[in-house]
Amino acid sequence: MGSVGLVTDSTCDIAPAELAELDVRMVPLKVLFGEETFLDWVELAPEEFYPRLLSSPTLPKTSQPSPAEFLTAYRELAAAGCDSIVSIHLSGPLSGTVASATMAADDSPVPVHVVDTKKVSQALGLVVRAAVDARAAGGDAKAVAARAREVSESMRLYFVLDTLDYLVKGGRAGKAQGLAAALLGIKPVLDVNAEGIVEPFKKVKGRKRALQEIAAHVANDAAANGRMKLVVLHACADDDGEELLAEIRASGADVELQSPGVIGAVIGTYVGPGAIGCAYHPIP
Numbered sequence: 001m002g003s004v005g006l007v008t009d010s011t012c013d014i015a016p017a018e019l020a021e022l023d024v025r026m027v028p029l030k031v032l033f034g035e036e037t038f039l040d041w042v043e044l045a046p047e048e049f050y051p052r053l054l055s056s057p058t059l060p061k062t063s064q065p066s067p068a069e070f071l072t073a074y075r076e077l078a079a080a081g082c083d084s085i086v087s088i089h090l091s092g093p094l095s096g097t098v099a100s101a102t103m104a105a106d107d108s109p110v111p112v113h114v115v116d117t118k119k120v121s122q123a124l125g126l127v128v129r130a131a132v133d134a135r136a137a138g139g140d141a142k143a144v145a146a147r148a149r150e151v152s153e154s155m156r157l158y159f160v161l162d163t164l165d166y167l168v169k170g171g172r173a174g175k176a177q178g179l180a181a182a183l184l185g186i187k188p189v190l191d192v193n194a195e196g197i198v199e200p201f202k203k204v205k206g207r208k209r210a211l212q213e214i215a216a217h218v219a220n221d222a223a224a225n226g227r228m229k230l231v232v233l234h235a236c237a238d239d240d241g242e243e244l245l246a247e248i249r250a251s252g253a254d255v256e257l258q259s260p261g262v263i264g265a266v267i268g269t270y271v272g273p274g275a276i277g278c279a280y281h282p283i284p
Contacts, residue, residue, distance in 0.1 A: 159277025
């Protein structure tokens with residue numbers, strides 16, 4: 001059986017060193033502060049990004065990789081001995097990244113299976129990890145891509161923001177566009193739905209109640225569908241992650257915990273400081 005190459009983009013929010021250990025090639029998106037351009041996770045780490053975001057007079061912009069950048073990755077994997085590739089990316093409705101990957105796949109020297117996870121950040125990261133496990137179990141590219149799609153479709157991603165301003169100004173508010181949360185002290189729990197679009201899940205009063213709602217939903221899903229693989233994600237604020245973890249533990253949810261993960265600069269541009277949430281999927 002030939003070697004299966006795995007490719008993802010930087011919005012999986014897995015650090016480059018860990019991706020190297022997993023043998024996954026990462027193609028970074030870009031973050032633009034005025035005339036300065038940074039490669040996400042490569043030239044701009046999350047702990048550097050959030051202070052800069054808070055001090056910036058304008059919202060930074062983000063940019064997807066070009067088809068040529070993906071084609072370079074595919075060619076290099078083929079030259080290294082891969083006879084097929086699975087390329088796993090963030091939600092197509094939120095970014096043109098998956099479109100660039102698809103265009104590059106047409107010119108790749110080996111077959112490429114492109115997977116639109118319809119998710120972002122650590123949810124995408126969980127899909128990548130599942131693909132790594134499927135490859136390690138001996139799966140060919142078709143089987144690895146099928147597993148990635150299966151996990152993507154069963155994945156749930158819920159999060160709470162300190163403010164909707166970043167999401168609205170960045171044009172990624174989706175079905176949450178009309179929420180006037182700040183006016184009433186409401187903390188909406190948001191999710192990324194099956195179409196890969198941000199939408200309101202539940203509106204509650206206050207941050208603590210919002211985190212309790214997320215934890216209760218995790219517990220209900222685990223009770224209905226079995227043990228869940230879960231990762232908590234936060235905007236470079238460990239205390240926030242611990243707060244949500246405590247609520248999940250208190251809920252009695254049956255979960256297998258992945259180490260908490262941070263939200264990188266590209267996704268952080270749209271969710272802002274103070275964002276916190278979790279992603280999870282059933283364990284087969």
